[in-house]
Amino acid sequence: MSGKKQGIVIKSTGSRYRVLDPDGNVYECHLRGRFRVSGVRTTNPVAVGDNVTFDTAEGVIVSLSPRKNYIIRRASNLSKESQIIAANIDQAVIIITVRMPSTPVEFIDRFLATAEAYRIPAILVINKTDLYGEEDMEMARQIKRVYERIGYHVLLISATEDNSTEEINLLLKNKTTLISGNSGVGKTTLLNRLNPELDLRTGPISDYHEQGKHITTFPEMHPLPGGGYVIDTPGIRGFGVIDFDRREIYHFFPEIFRVSSGCRFHNCLHLDEPGCAVTEAVSRNEIEPWRYKSYLSMVLEDNEKYR
């Protein structure tokens, strides 16, 4: 006898799907031949975070509920196919580290701009504070000041220490949160801390390269003990890359957008136009110069190397 159930997709590899039902049972499912989702051509028509109806006996996903949002990444530059990283996300956490490995601020800014473009609220988490010397700590505090001034929530934590994850616990409660950040910053370690039952695999950092090794290979959703879900993602690829229209990028830097209404030209790109309120704000230090630099690099540069 076959029964139909509602569930949420917690893992999607493109051919196999793991589905969690409301009672906490997990089913291995697949899609039947011609399952189509209108609109996007993707390598995985059903993604982590999708709400689905599935047949428990056959392990077949039969229908997909409409999505609130989803994040995509192009499979490769030339390919028209995209991978859906996750669907129905309430917020994103970007984990960065000042040391072991050190995250370039430009990475933070690209990530935050992408989250803005998707209209997904982002929280910045600076991890591994237990490893920081005085200088590293000063850098961490400066990053915190800069991004808090823009309006982001910023936390300093150490995922390996008991007492520093209470605040983040509260922020994640009852929400679906995408966890992103470069390989080795401690995404999976943090999830293990938040839900010790998970016991997920984490990786060593090689001292030589100070880089992680992409231990997590597919996005995967995990329940939190207090309610809510977190989606662990593989390294930098965790967050989708948008094909930004260069004329729109300033919309995704909130502090730049705020002052841009004062620019003389309505189509100002904030490069070197006369009467640009943005470059004036930068010269008065009202906009952090590194943020403006990140903005410039996104407008001027080929996005290729960030894919």
Ligand SMILES: Nc1nc2c(ncn2[C@@H]2O[C@H](COP(=O)(O)OP(=O)(O)OP(=O)(O)O)[C@@H](O)[C@H]2O)c(=O)[nH]1
């Ligand atoms: N000292 C210290 N080490 C940490 C902390 N968080 C993570 N680590 C270590 O950093 C290494 C990498 O952690 P992971 O959790 O595997 O990193 P990840 O971000 O999941 O990496 P990928 O899955 O490759 O994207 C592991 O050896 C962790 O033990 C921390 O707060 N302090």
Ligand SMILES: [Mg+2]
């Ligand atoms: Mg990981």
Ligand SMILES: [Zn+2]
């Ligand atoms: Zn301007």
